[in-house]
Amino acid sequence: MDANRKRAIVLGGSMTGMLAARVLSDHFEHVTIIDRDHLPEVAELRDGTPQARHLHVLLAKGLQIVEDLFPGIKAEMSAKGAVTLIWGQDTTVYMKYGWMPAFDSAIQTLGISRMLLEWCVRERIRVNPRIQTLERTKVKHLVTAENNQRVIGVQIQAKGENTETSALKADLVVDATGRTTHTPEWLVNMGYGQVEESVINSFLGYATRSYKRPETFPKDKKMITIQSLPPNIPRGGVIMEIENDECVVTLAGVNKNYPPTDEDGFLEFARNLLSPAIYDIIRDAEPISNIYGYQRTENRWRHYERLTQWPDGFVVLGDAACAFNPVYGQGMTTGALEALELNKVLTEYTGKNSTGMTKSFQSRLAKVIETPWLMATGEDLRYPGTEGGKTSWQDRLVQKYIERFIDAMPLYPEIADTFVQVMNLITSPTALFQPRILLKVASSLFNRKKVIAKPSTLPTTEVKSQSPTPLT
Numbered sequence: 001m002d003a004n005r006k007r008a009i010v011l012g013g014s015m016t017g018m019l020a021a022r023v024l025s026d027h028f029e030h031v032t033i034i035d036r037d038h039l040p041e042v043a044e045l046r047d048g049t050p051q052a053r054h055l056h057v058l059l060a061k062g063l064q065i066v067e068d069l070f071p072g073i074k075a076e077m078s079a080k081g082a083v084t085l086i087w088g089q090d091t092t093v094y095m096k097y098g099w100m101p102a103f104d105s106a107i108q109t110l111g112i113s114r115m116l117l118e119w120c121v122r123e124r125i126r127v128n129p130r131i132q133t134l135e136r137t138k139v140k141h142l143v144t145a146e147n148n149q150r151v152i153g154v155q156i157q158a159k160g161e162n163t164e165t166s167a168l169k170a171d172l173v174v175d176a177t178g179r180t181t182h183t184p185e186w187l188v189n190m191g192y193g194q195v196e197e198s199v200i201n202s203f204l205g206y207a208t209r210s211y212k213r214p215e216t217f218p219k220d221k222k223m224i225t226i227q228s229l230p231p232n233i234p235r236g237g238v239i240m241e242i243e244n245d246e247c248v249v250t251l252a253g254v255n256k257n258y259p260p261t262d263e264d265g266f267l268e269f270a271r272n273l274l275s276p277a278i279y280d281i282i283r284d285a286e287p288i289s290n291i292y293g294y295q296r297t298e299n300r301w302r303h304y305e306r307l308t309q310w311p312d313g314f315v316v317l318g319d320a321a322c323a324f325n326p327v328y329g330q331g332m333t334t335g336a337l338e339a340l341e342l343n344k345v346l347t348e349y350t351g352k353n354s355t356g357m358t359k360s361f362q363s364r365l366a367k368v369i370e371t372p373w374l375m376a377t378g379e380d381l382r383y384p385g386t387e388g389g390k391t392s393w394q395d396r397l398v399q400k401y402i403e404r405f406i407d408a409m410p411l412y413p414e415i416a417d418t419f420v421q422v423m424n425l426i427t428s429p430t431a432l433f434q435p436r437i438l439l440k441v442a443s444s445l446f447n448r449k450k451v452i453a454k455p456s457t458l459p460t461t462e463v464k465s466q467s468p469t470p471l472t
């Protein structure tokens with residue numbers, strides 16, 4: 001361990017903050033997480049993460065990283081009721097031409113509530129002897145030295161009336177306070193100038209309700225998705241099985257097609273999706289929650305990497321750096337990838353002069369963000385009411401290809417597997433353009449009749465062969 005690394009402070013004890021803290025505990029003698037919330041001793045909602053009510057999928061790459069950082073945690077989550085979910089077999093999706101037939105995939109993740117997931121990680125953080133958590137404590141400001149060129153700690157204030165502020169010193173401060181981060185204004189006050197932002201807003205809204213898992217939810221399925229289809233069909237929905245024999249239903253609409261949060265409106269929205277399958281499953285099901293809406297969903301990338309100067313001793317990651325439209329389920333996994341990048345940078349600088357390390361980290365972070373950003377915003381920009389970006393003719397060409405690719409998936413389960421790997425951030429999107437896959441997508445154009453033979457009933461888990469399979 002580097003002798004100059006005594007204490008690191010992590011602002012924000014949500015998913016990114018905890019994963020960053022875990023990584024930092026390999027490099028610093030003491031790591032302090034500061035959060036304004038009381039962090040519950042059970043799997044329960046808290047004020048700082050209201051999004052936790054909504055369906056959260058930890059993509060396969062994220063699950064892999066979480067398991068690497070906390071060996072055995074996946075088994076712990078399963079023991080607490082999380083449901084193992086094999087993409088292609090336990091999941092199905094209603095697409096333009098009907099249900100995707102079951103296919104073989106090695107991609108696994110968990111059907112788990114965000115509350116249980118976060119709590120399981122928190123339990124591991126609690127027993128890490130190097131990590132201490134300061135709850136109900138608000139971070140007010142950064143403490144700086146060397147004419148604002150170095151961050152040396154934070155000014156904090158315990159929640160409650162008339163509490164004093166105090167300073168906590170650190171060799172590295174990590175901001176993981178999410179979308180509501182104060183870093184842009186802190187940087188302006190410190191003389192670093194305005195942080196440029198890219199904002200692409202498809203005006204997506206969620207409405208979510210939890211139910212007791214109904215008998216009408218097919219036993220061999222753990223997640224059913226009814227797709228929205230850009231540019232003309234802005235509404236979709238998902239039902240996913242989670243712990244305690246419960247399931248969570250999230251309905252989503254882009255371009256201000258916000259799903260209603262009253263009972264009748266919610267059901268009606270579900271009934272009018274491309275397929276009424278989710279409505280059929282939930283219409284007589286027993287709800288165990290209210291219906292909650294959520295509309296703060298724009299893609300927002302704060303380009304810290306573009307500032308010409310950056311303070312030493314300070315980094316920003318997670319939603320505080322880049323928050324995504326949640327439909328693609330990338331937020332937590334990107335936070336995990338960013339924590340790994342922090343680990344790499346800290347390892348490379350061990351025993352060396354750390355001047356410039358944090359600036360270098362912010363540049364490298366931008367590379368981590370690039371792929372999920374392009375994936376999320378590329379789809380959003382296909383809807384006519386999306387604001388904040390334009391598509392070039394090259395983008396449109398790629399979009400057309402992806403559309404053909406998705407249309408070809410029911411015919412060629414093998415390419416569906418590649419798609420699922422890319423969506424789960426396991427494989428680079430370049431895999432979608434491999435010659436053997438391009439050939440299959442092209443040949444699907446000559447098999448269109450088979451593709452559009454709309455299967456109207458939910459497919460079973462029976463896995464189809466890898467050769468073209470007529471659907472009629």
Ligand SMILES: Cc1cc2nc3c(=O)[nH]c(=O)nc-3n(C[C@H](O)[C@H](O)[C@H](O)COP(=O)(O)OP(=O)(O)OC[C@H]3O[C@@H](n4cnc5c(N)ncnc54)[C@H](O)[C@@H]3O)c2cc1C
Pocket residue numbers: 011012013014015016017034035036037047048049051054055056057058059137138139140176177178179180181206294296297317318319320326327328329330331332333335
């Ligand atoms: C509706 C919705 C659905 C989503 N679905 C998915 C999904 O399916 N899959 C996925 O991977 N991601 C999803 N996300 C994104 C995911 O929730 C976030 O990416 C994830 O929580 C990681 O964010 P974070 O840890 O960077 O910040 P956050 O989760 O926002 O946490 C910030 C933390 O900082 C604390 N804090 C804030 N300000 C202060 C302060 N001044 N002082 C002290 N503490 C402070 C807060 O209390 C909180 O604990 C979804 C998001 C939304 C909105």
